[in-house]
Amino acid sequence: MKKIVLSFILLTFFSLSIIAQNLKKANLLFEKRAYLDAAELFIKEANKTQEIFEKLGDCYYFNTEMEQAVKWYSIVLDNYENTTNAAYIYRYSQALKGVEKFKESDKWLKKYNQKKLQPTDYQPETLSFFKSLNKEIKHPYTIYKVTINSENSDFGTSFYGNKIIFASAKHNEKKLYDWNKQPYLDLYEATKDAKGNLSNVQPFSSKINTEIHESNAVFTKDGKTMYFTRNNYISGKKRKDKNNVSHLKIYRAKLINNQWTLITELPFNSDNYSVEHPALSPDEKQLYFSSDMPGSIGSFDIFEVDIHDNGTFGNPKNLGAKINTEHREQFPFVSNKNILYFASDGHFGLGGLDIFKSEINTHNFSKPINLSDKINSNLDDFAFIINEENNSGYFSSNRNGGIGSDDIYRFTKKSTTTISGIIHDKNNFETLEGTTVTLYDKNNTVISKITTTKDASYIFEIEKNKIYKIQGNKNLYLPSEIVFSTNNDGDMNINLFLELNNEIQKSDVTISNAVENKPPNTIHKPIYFDLNSSYLRPEAKIELNELVKFMKNNPKLAIKCNAHTDSRESYTYNIWLSDRRAKRTVNYIKSKGIADYRISGKGYSETQLVNKCKSGIKCKESEHQQNRRTEFVIIETN
Numbered sequence: 102m103k104k105i106v107l108s109f110i111l112l113t114f115f116s117l118s119i120i121a122q123n124l125k126k127a128n129l130l131f132e133k134r135a136y137l138d139a140a141e142l143f144i145k146e147a148n149k150t151q152e153i154f155e156k157l158g159d160c161y162y163f164n165t166e167m168e169q170a171v172k173w174y175s176i177v178l179d180n181y182e183n184t185t186n187a188a189y190i191y192r193y194s195q196a197l198k199g200v201e202k203f204k205e206s207d208k209w210l211k212k213y214n215q216k217k218l219q220p221t222d223y224q225p226e227t228l229s230f231f232k233s234l235n236k237e238i239k240h241p242y243t244i245y246k247v248t249i250n251s252e253n254s255d256f257g258t259s260f261y262g263n264k265i266i267f268a269s270a271k272h273n274e275k276k277l278y279d280w281n282k283q284p285y286l287d288l289y290e291a292t293k294d295a296k297g298n299l300s301n302v303q304p305f306s307s308k309i310n311t312e313i314h315e316s317n318a319v320f321t322k323d324g325k326t327m328y329f330t331r332n333n334y335i336s337g338k339k340r341k342d343k344n345n346v347s348h349l350k351i352y353r354a355k356l357i358n359n360q361w362t363l364i365t366e367l368p369f370n371s372d373n374y375s376v377e378h379p380a381l382s383p384d385e386k387q388l389y390f391s392s393d394m395p396g397s398i399g400s401f402d403i404f405e406v407d408i409h410d411n412g413t414f415g416n417p418k419n420l421g422a423k424i425n426t427e428h429r430e431q432f433p434f435v436s437n438k439n440i441l442y443f444a445s446d447g448h449f450g451l452g453g454l455d456i457f458k459s460e461i462n463t464h465n466f467s468k469p470i471n472l473s474d475k476i477n478s479n480l481d482d483f484a485f486i487i488n489e490e491n492n493s494g495y496f497s498s499n500r501n502g503g504i505g506s507d508d509i510y511r512f513t514k515k516s517t518t519t520i521s522g523i524i525h526d527k528n529n530f531e532t533l534e535g536t537t538v539t540l541y542d543k544n545n546t547v548i549s550k551i552t553t554t555k556d557a558s559y560i561f562e563i564e565k566n567k568i569y570k571i572q573g574n575k576n577l578y579l580p581s582e583i584v585f586s587t588n589n590d591g592d593m594n595i596n597l598f599l600e601l602n603n604e605i606q607k608s609d610v611t612i613s614n615a616v617e618n619k620p621p622n623t624i625h626k627p628i629y630f631d632l633n634s635s636y637l638r639p640e641a642k643i644e645l646n647e648l649v650k651f652m653k654n655n656p657k658l659a660i661k662c663n664a665h666t667d668s669r670e671s672y673t674y675n676i677w678l679s680d681r682r683a684k685r686t687v688n689y690i691k692s693k694g695i696a697d698y699r700i701s702g703k704g705y706s707e708t709q710l711v712n713k714c715k716s717g718i719k720c721k722e723s724e725h726q727q728n729r730r731t732e733f734v735i736i737e738t739n
Contacts, residue, residue: 133346136160151181155189162192165453165480165499165506167199187216191428198452198479201634203227225449228674231474242475245511249291249299253284254507256497257317257484262324264290265299265495267509268316286314288329297493297511308361309354317378317484321385325356328379328388333372340372349375351390369406369417380433389433399427403443423466424459432483441466444483452479456496476512520593521560524553524573527598532557535708536575536599543568554672563587573597627730628686635681637689645686648733649693661734662686662702665709667725668716672706679704686731
């Protein structure tokens with residue numbers, strides 16, 4: 102009996118020892134920023150403490166896995182709100198934006214400000230803030246995807262003659278970075294054509310790239326000097342601080358005989374903090390960068406330092422509280438017009454890092470302005486650069502819809518010349534709400550598309566001296582289109598008149614309750630969404646899987662996904678939300694092997710409610726739920 106008791110005691114002691122060792126290892130991994138490895142061990146802890154829940158939230162937050170971050174932070178705030186640090190409340194509010202729960206995020210941001218004893222006379226709401234911002238800003242940006250993105254991280258572009266230099270984790274598969282389990286970053290170059298499209302990707306320089314991180318380069322106008330970011334790497338060895346963290350440093354290199362050489366670190370680097378993301382002023386007399394050096398206002402601030410004629414440097418100066426917050430300011434870029442662009446998650450934004458601009462006037466800075474949701478998303482948007490001669494540039498983002506964890510996007514500035522008009526019924530001249538108006542270029546490529554509201558008006562920005570086509574489409578009406586050319590006279594006005602089609606349109610037949618292998622008029626029931634969410638519920642995916650099975654059994658059938666909202670937000674917001682619901686539905690169906698041409702989608706805001714629950718009418722949640730749906734419509738049975 103004594104042997105049994107002793108064995109039990111030893112087993113218990115051994116088990117507790119293993120548990121303690123696992124927790125110690127998890128904390129060590131967390132301190133060295135191996136967040137995903139740390140998370141695996143934290144999750145296995147049977148008796149999770151407040152600290153473990155907080156660290157689990159951080160592990161996923163710092164890897165932009167916002168759904169998981171929300172899960173763990175919500176446990177912290179549900180159980181330990183009074184004792185948790187304000188930083189976790191802020192991160193929770195940001196993570197909520199990352200999953201598009203903007204109202205909930207606004208609530209927690211207000212609590213954060215109260216806990217920090219910050220003034221709350223003006224607490225903006227995210228969606229109304231951007232609605233108001235969009236009225237003030239003439240959105241000058243059109244965004245395009247580039248083809249050079251990989252499944253890993255691609256970001257941080259810079260101009261270098263007719264090439265673009267960027268950082269990528271494309272190839273170095275032999276060694277993975279503990280933070281995100283991706284290969285280490287190298288610098289690459291891509292050829293840029295007249296439109297800004299990128300191609301012919303090659304490693305930048307074997308003299309610059311090493312086995313650890315290189316990223317975010319900037320070049321002098323003569324192309325003979327570069328500054329770039331690299332891990333703390335000296336004489337082939339990576340150096341670390343007391344917590345086993347290798348910080349980032351800025352290095353300078355010279356181009357001699359077509360070889361990058363004389364690679365030296367800048368004098369204000371340190372083994373104990375990071376210095377990163379170099380940017381040059383237009384006259385190349387100042388270097389801007391981001392750092393968490395002592396004396397910073399937040400976790401990372403933007404600094405400037407003078408570059409003397411002899412190549413030495415002055416003392417770094419913090420740009421101050423107008424630019425820097427107690428959170429992150431990173432990725433500075435200064436345009437030829439002396440405008441500072443930077444990324445921040447401290448200034449009020451749409452979620453994660455947003456891109457802001459501030460005009461520089463003799464080292465004074467104007468109040469930063471958010472570039473609006475034409476550039477920014479609810480996740481991280483950063484590393485903005487622009488060529489102001491042709492009004493084009495690049496930025497980086499980990500937004501939904503990309504190829505990798507970070508992707509590069511191209512943008513152009515559009516002309517402010519507009520084409521506008523009103524859509525009418527050709528017979529009775531009544532205005533036609535709910536008409537889809539599409540603007541095409543001369544190659545019949547869609548430039549922009551809107552759905553008319555009650556006043557039946559439309560407006561698009563266009564460029565001068567170009568050929569366009571405008572087309573109106575509405576259920577039960579024949580399409581109407583006009584081809585026109587622009588000149589230098591400025592804005593244009595063209596009204597469209599649609600004629601009623603007497604034939605019943607196949608697209609008006611709603612699909613529900615079908616029998617497999619037999620294509621009747623109706624084949625499926627709607628799927629439903631949570632309030633203010635476009636994410637597919639588990640039960641919705643089950644229904645979509647059945648729809649996919651039906652489509653595969655009926656290969657001639659094409660389907661349109663009509664997405665709807667309830668009436669409890671603005672029309673503009675609901676158009677945006679319903680479009681996202683349509684896109685998520687379409688993308689899910691495509692991911693199951695359905696060809697692009699067989700599945701399409703469109704958002705209708707709250708224009709097609711199934712019950713009485715219009716704006717201002719009090720309804721039960723179950724009644725509102727009936728309107729938050731995607732319906733499936735036959736558009737082709739050839």
